[in-house]
Amino acid sequence: MSVFEIKTVAVLGAGTMGLGIAQCATLSGYAVNLFDAFPDSLERGVNTIQKNLATLVNKSKLSSVSQQQALSLLKSAVTLQDAVSDADLVIEAVPEDLALKQALFKDAYAFNQKQETVWVSNTSSISITAIGKGCPNSERFAGLHFFNPVPLMALVEIIHSAKTSEETIQQLMKFVQSLDKTPVIAKDTPGFIVNRVARPYYGEALKLLGEYGESAEMLEAIDSAMKQSGGFKMGPFELMDLIGIDVNFAVTQSVYHAYFQEPRYQPSIIQQAKVNAGHLGRKTGKGFYDYAS
Amino acid sequence: MPGTWVVKQARGFMTMPRNSKNQPSQGDKPISRDEGIVLIGNDSDPLYHWFHSRLSQFGYDVGLWCLDDPASHDLDLMPPEGSLVINTVLEKPGFALNSYLVASKMEGFAKPRFILQNILAETLLQVQAGIEDEYHWVGYSAFGLYGRLGQPQLPSLEVIQNIPEQVQQFLAEIQMPVVEVPTCPSLITGRIVAMLVNEACSALMENVASAEAIDTAMQKGTNYPMGPLLWADAAGLDVILSILNHLYSVYREPRYRPMRLLQEYVLSGRLGQKTGQGFYIYPQPVAS
Numbered sequence: 001m002s003v004f005e006i007k008t009v010a011v012l013g014a015g016t017m018g019l020g021i022a023q024c025a026t027l028s029g030y031a032v033n034l035f036d037a038f039p040d041s042l043e044r045g046v047n048t049i050q051k052n053l054a055t056l057v058n059k060s061k062l063s064s065v066s067q068q069q070a071l072s073l074l075k076s077a078v079t080l081q082d083a084v085s086d087a088d089l090v091i092e093a094v095p096e097d098l099a100l101k102q103a104l105f106k107d108a109y110a111f112n113q114k115q116e117t118v119w120v121s122n123t124s125s126i127s128i129t130a131i132g133k134g135c136p137n138s139e140r141f142a143g144l145h146f147f148n149p150v151p152l153m154a155l156v157e158i159i160h161s162a163k164t165s166e167e168t169i170q171q172l173m174k175f176v177q178s179l180d181k182t183p184v185i186a187k188d189t190p191g192f193i194v195n196r197v198a199r200p201y202y203g204e205a206l207k208l209l210g211e212y213g214e215s216a217e218m219l220e221a222i223d224s225a226m227k228q229s230g231g232f233k234m235g236p237f238e239l240m241d242l243i244g245i246d247v248n249f250a251v252t253q254s255v256y257h258a259y260f261q262e263p264r265y266q267p268s269i270i271q272q273a274k275v276n277a278g279h280l281g282r283k284t285g286k287g288f289y290d291y292a293s
Numbered sequence: 294m295p296g297t298w299v300v301k302q303a304r305g306f307m308t309m310p311r312n313s314k315n316q317p318s319q320g321d322k323p324i325s326r327d328e329g330i331v332l333i334g335n336d337s338d339p340l341y342h343w344f345h346s347r348l349s350q351f352g353y354d355v356g357l358w359c360l361d362d363p364a365s366h367d368l369d370l371m372p373p374e375g376s377l378v379i380n381t382v383l384e385k386p387g388f389a390l391n392s393y394l395v396a397s398k399m400e401g402f403a404k405p406r407f408i409l410q411n412i413l414a415e416t417l418l419q420v421q422a423g424i425e426d427e428y429h430w431v432g433y434s435a436f437g438l439y440g441r442l443g444q445p446q447l448p449s450l451e452v453i454q455n456i457p458e459q460v461q462q463f464l465a466e467i468q469m470p471v472v473e474v475p476t477c478p479s480l481i482t483g484r485i486v487a488m489l490v491n492e493a494c495s496a497l498m499e500n501v502a503s504a505e506a507i508d509t510a511m512q513k514g515t516n517y518p519m520g521p522l523l524w525a526d527a528a529g530l531d532v533i534l535s536i537l538n539h540l541y542s543v544y545r546e547p548r549y550r551p552m553r554l555l556q557e558y559v560l561s562g563r564l565g566q567k568t569g570q571g572f573y574i575y576p577q578p579v580a581s
Contacts, residue, residue, distance in 0.1 A: 147514050147515075153513070153514065154513045155509070155510055155513035155514035157510065157514070182509060182513050184502060184506040184507075184509050184510045185502060185503075185506060186501055186502040186506065186510075187499075187500060187501045187502065189496075189499060189501050192501070193496060193501060193502050193506065193507055193510040193511070193514070194510050194511065194514040194515055196492065196496055196501070197489060197492045197493045197496055197507060197510070197511055197521065198489075198511070198515055199492060200485060200488035200489050200491070200492050201485060201489060201515075203488070203548075204484060204485045204488050205485065208477055208481075211477075212475060212477075218475070221473070221474055221475055221481070222481055224472050225449075225451055225472050225474050225480070225481035225482055226481060226482060226485065228437075228448070228449040228470065228472040229434075229436070229437030229448050229449045229450070229451050229472050229481070229482040230437050230448070230481075230482040230485070230486065230518065231437065231441055231444070231448055231518035231519075232516075232517065232518060233516050234516075236485075263546070263547045263548050264492075264547065264548035264549075264550075266548070
């Protein structure tokens with residue numbers, strides 16, 4: 001019995017997450033085929049990785065030898081076929097749209113029909129079972145949820161659907177550990193672990209803000225208390241500004257609706273108002289707090 | 294850096310009614326070491342013991358009123374001039390209010406001027422309902438200290454805004470960092486962490502992941518200082534449940550419903566580190 005080993009990884013989608021995953025994988029010695037439907041994005045993505053590695057070298061966090069090795073392992077895949085045909089692990093990291101993901105996987109399956117190939121989605125909010133519905137080897141389909149920014153965040157959630165095999169999970173565990181990251185195994189449920197359990201961190205803070213009215217004093221009271229008393233690195237409002245209020249709002253809505261409007265996940269009109277006003281946090285210079293440009 | 298940051302009074306009904314009876318009866322006199330402090334608590338509560346050692350460390354004369362030890366309920370053991378009562382007990386509405394009982398028994402000796410009251414599971418309005426007294430109640434929560442007493446930087450006490458100067462001075466004397474918070478039910482940290490625990494508990498009940506996976510995920514995925522289930526074990530599942538019950542009784546909203554698993558653990562005496570078993574099992578109950 002030949003032992004299946006992951007050596008070549010296809011990363012589909014050259015957005016923030018895809019690039020982070022590709023970068024980490026090359027640094028851990030994996031051949032990475034990076035693909036994006038838009039050639040401009042792909043080119044920009046490769047440049048971003050090159051820049052990031054150069055920065056690490058300048059800060060003496062990476063040797064130039066390792067940098068060169070990593071870059072030599074990174075391949076720009078012009079077509080989907082180029083990306084997946086020789087891949088042992090295919091990681092999908094395209095925008096959060098079920099139809100888009102399903103269509104992409106459907107096309108990809110045609111180009112790689114090996115039994116052992118592992119297919120994963122980096123989705124944070126869509127059912128793995130739903131995304132993997134058309135997979136010919138459903139026991140090889142799973143979720144592999146990285147956290148932003150990928151190079152810095154140690155955690156990876158490995159998500160199993162009802163059909164994912166134990167062998168697949170164990171191989172993904174090994175893969176994650178080889179990236180020097182910490183895997184946790186979770187069932188395919190809305191929000192998996194982190195995005196579900198974290199909901200009250202924002203939800204309760206927003207509820208308090210709603211009761212007392214939004215004021216600088218109240219924002220600071222809650223953020224200060226959570227840091228000084230609770231020991232959290234960032235208070236809820238600072239964190240929402242960092243993540244992006246729109247991103248946070250989308251996750252809350254996703255979990256809320258996925259659980260058929262479970263009351264405790266109810267989104268806040270305060271967040272909705274901010275999103276409507278374009279006050280999304282740091283990235284727009286204003287969220288709950290103001291940020292000097 | 295811990296701050297003593299003052300919040301402007303919240304508007305309208307959220308403003309804590311200022312009962313004119315609750316003014317310090319002795320002007321600007323600070324809380325002195327000689328006057329002594331009465332400390333009320335439960336033997337199983339690590340914070341009761343922590344406060345005791347902290348006060349002794351800074352040279353305060355402490356009278357211990359331990360709820361589990363009737364022998365300590367003796368006024369002769371209390372500092373005769375006791376100016377401050379610190380009640381670490383998680384009082385619940387409807388139960389005898391220990392700080393008031395102790396304070397009122399001390400009449401004829403020196404009246405305590407200030408009562409530092411743990412208000413994680415009841416509001417000061419509930420505390421004071423029907424009590425005619427001249428004590429100045431200062432609501433606080435030490436929830437942030439649970440499970441984190443060994444930290445190089447001591448977590449702050451949360452204290453309700455407009456802390457009397459004498460109490461501020463006293464807390465500075467024992468080098469206790471403080472963060473001022475508005476009058477929110479269960480204050481800030483305890484409330485949010487209790488809700489995180491409840492959510493983690495729901496994930497556990499749904500078999501989303503193991504307890505260890507949940508705690509690891511929240512520490513490594515979103516940088517929480519502790520995993521919620523371990524945090525609950527450190528604070529006491531009874532404390533978490535009391536907070537959730539309090540929030541539920543105040544708001545009457547389904548979001549605050551305590552998870553069944555949490556309720557059953559508490560009913561069965563499985564309270565966390567202090568009983569040797571909570572969400573995790575401890576070889577020995579963690580010494581207070």
